[in-house]
Amino acid sequence: MGDFNNILKPEEKLGGKPVLLQDFEEFQWSMEECGLRDLTQKGKMFTWCNQRVGIERIYAKLDRALVNGEWIHQYAKSIATVLIEGVSDHSPLEVQFQVQMQKRRTAFRFFNMWCLSTDFQRTVERSWAEKVEGTCMYQLCQKLKRLKHLLKQLNRIQFADIVEKANREEMQLEVMQQKLSLDPGDADFASFWEVEAKNDASWQWKQILKVRDQRKLGVVGSRWLASSNGKYTVKSGYAWFAGNETKFRDLQSIWSRMNVPKHSFIAWLAWKKRLWTKDRLTSMHMAVNDQRCLLCRLQPETIEHLFFQCTFAAVVLEKLVQWLGCRKIAASEARWRMQILNMWKGQKINRRLLWAVIAACTYHLWEERNRRLFQQLERSPEQITLLIKDEMRGRFLYCHKRKNRPAAKINL
Numbered sequence: 001m002g003d004f005n006n007i008l009k010p011e012e013k014l015g016g017k018p019v020l021l022q023d024f025e026e027f028q029w030s031m032e033e034c035g036l037r038d039l040t041q042k043g044k045m046f047t048w049c050n051q052r053v054g055i056e057r058i059y060a061k062l063d064r065a066l067v068n069g070e071w072i073h074q075y076a077k078s079i080a081t082v083l084i085e086g087v088s089d090h091s092p093l094e095v096q097f098q099v100q101m102q103k104r105r106t107a108f109r110f111f112n113m114w115c116l117s118t119d120f121q122r123t124v125e126r127s128w129a130e131k132v133e134g135t136c137m138y139q140l141c142q143k144l145k146r147l148k149h150l151l152k153q154l155n156r157i158q159f160a161d162i163v164e165k166a167n168r169e170e171m172q173l174e175v176m177q178q179k180l181s182l183d184p185g186d187a188d189f190a191s192f193w194e195v196e197a198k199n200d201a202s203w204q205w206k207q208i209l210k211v212r213d214q215r216k217l218g219v220v221g222s223r224w225l226a227s228s229n230g231k232y233t234v235k236s237g238y239a240w241f242a243g244n245e246t247k248f249r250d251l252q253s254i255w256s257r258m259n260v261p262k263h264s265f266i267a268w269l270a271w272k273k274r275l276w277t278k279d280r281l282t283s284m285h286m287a288v289n290d291q292r293c294l295l296c297r298l299q300p301e302t303i304e305h306l307f308f309q310c311t312f313a314a315v316v317l318e319k320l321v322q323w324l325g326c327r328k329i330a331a332s333e334a335r336w337r338m339q340i341l342n343m344w345k346g347q348k349i350n351r352r353l354l355w356a357v358i359a360a361c362t363y364h365l366w367e368e369r370n371r372r373l374f375q376q377l378e379r380s381p382e383q384i385t386l387l388i389k390d391e392m393r394g395r396f397l398y399c400h401k402r403k404n405r406p407a408a409k410i411n412l
């Protein structure tokens with residue numbers, strides 16, 4: 001408790017220079033790190049004033065009482081009051097422990113569950129070992145009395161929510177039993193490895209079962225195929241799920257310095273199939289009126305279609321490929337990926353440059369799609385190609401200047 005000479009939130013200051021994130025983020029971070037939080041506060045909001053007049057006057061909350069979880073358990077109703085500052089520029093704080101005064105006395109009872117706590121044995125041993133002077137009976141009484149308080153404390157810290165927890169679990173059990181009595185063959189209660197996803201099951205549950213099925217493919221009898229000794233390990237499991245997608249290293253080229261950051265981001269989402277195309281929206285049960293691609297208005301909109309198969313995208317890609325002096329790009333996505341990875345080989349073209357153009361193309365196709373969807377504005381493939389070329393020229397010059405490195409050996 002005291003003067004921390006810093007605020008926690010912008011609204012804790014009035015007047016003076018505007019508050020910046022760096023002014024308080026360190027304080028916020030250290031509070032989080034130490035598991036501390038503000039004690040409930042009563043009275044004035046600001047605890048400090050620079051005592052100036054007019055526009056030079058600044059108010060701020062610089063003094064506070066910080067508490068941890070244990071404190072809140074023990075003194076749930078404690079409160080800090082900001083008092084009148086008097087002659088100082090800071091206001092004094094007063095903390096009240098209301099809970100202790102209002103507590104009703106109850107008889108002490110021992111709970112067997114305390115023995116489950118790892119702290120139990122230690123607490124009893126330590127307390128019992130402490131010396132008490134007096135007759136044997138007095139010693140025993142004093143030791144029991146002392147222990148009683150410590151065990152109550154242990155109960156408050158470790159078993160405070162036990163009643164709530166028990167009630168919750170009892171309710172869950174009741175629901176499951178009811179469900180089971182209505183439908184004894186319910187698949188939810190069959191073994192995890194045999195359960196089939198129902199049509200109305202949640203998306204998350206379907207995903208979990210999908211991963212389970214992939215894992216099942218790796219097991220023959222009781223042998224796990226992905227490791228040499230047939231035993232499942234996390235490492236071999238990871239390799240199994242990662243599959244042949246070792247192209248991840250190449251994916252990093254998307255983040256190269258030559259790329260415009262916003263292009264990188266959209267290209268990365270497209271590569272990971274995380275853009276909200278119409279087919280994805282539909283699969284998440286969101287209403288989509290027209291499934292068709294907004295660029296060609298012919299085929300359904302999917303990631304593969306939008307960036308690889310769409311006739312509109314094909315024109316843009318074709319023009320860019322010609323500009324770069326590369327071979328033609330394949331239409332199918334799988335082949336396209338392979339070709340992207342191979343096409344820079346043996347060609348007089350910088351690999352990072354190629355990725356920058358691909359990322360830009362992805363970004364602008366997606367942008368065009370959104371312009372058509374949300375603003376009803378259209379551009380031709382030629383306009384988009386020109387835009388990308390201009391942007392790329394600017395970017396290459398910028399990177400070239402910054403690093404003083406020869407740019408790609410192509411005629412821009």
Ligand SMILES: [Zn+2]
Binds near residue numbers: 294295297298306312
């Ligand atoms: Zn299309």
